[in-house]
Amino acid sequence: MESKKIKKIFVEGAISPEFVGDSIAKHSTKKSIGAHSIFLGQVRNDRINEREVIAINYSAYTEMAEEKMHEIREATFNKYELTCMHIYHSIGTVNVGEISLFVFTSSKHRKAAIEGCNELVERIKKEVPIWGKEIFEDESFQWKTNANKSIEL
Amino acid sequence: MEIKIIAFGQIADIIGNSIMSINEIKDTEELRKKLSNAFPQLNEISYGIAINKKNINKNTEINMGDIVALLPPFSGG
16 A cells, blocks of 8 residues: 555646656566556647647646545545556646646556546546646637546546 | 635636635625626636635635635546
8 A cells, every 4th residue: 555645646747658657667566466557648639619729738726636636546545456556647738649647556456457547537537626728729728628528538 | 804715727817816815705605796796707607616625515604714715617637
């Protein structure tokens, strides 16, 4: 089990593929793990009213987000038999094609890792106070909405 | 009595300042009314309220020193 202290989840800007790779590599010493499950959220070039999204600017109520994330983390550890859990979300600007959310669970057998990872992603999107502002090529913007988008995951 | 209001997302865009103080508010219903009078655009948005980082689901008393957050629908991920 991880320590009980509140963990930092926010990363300034995009989450790099190297960071994801390093995180995987760090688990080679944890020999009871038999399965990893990883979710990576990537910024998509949605086209809205003829304008194309080129980036998302994320902001958050950091203190509340970290508390909420802690609560979700504890609940998920209690529900699934996970060996480890790592969660990172971008803050600030992330360009199209870059990674803004990284959820990583590990377990002895695959089912716990897969289901735990999926539940974390759903709960993060629904319950953690983070907002995305979609920036268009002409520098105009609109606030992103997550409603009814779970099917597209 | 002074309480601290913090706004996020599109609500921060409307209110113009992400931190403000309001006097003479007894509960969250009254706060919503005062805000919608001052900022009619807020009527077009459904938003949640958190007091001291806890979500509020019903009309709740606001006390001096509380930190009240106005939270438009979340869109992380």
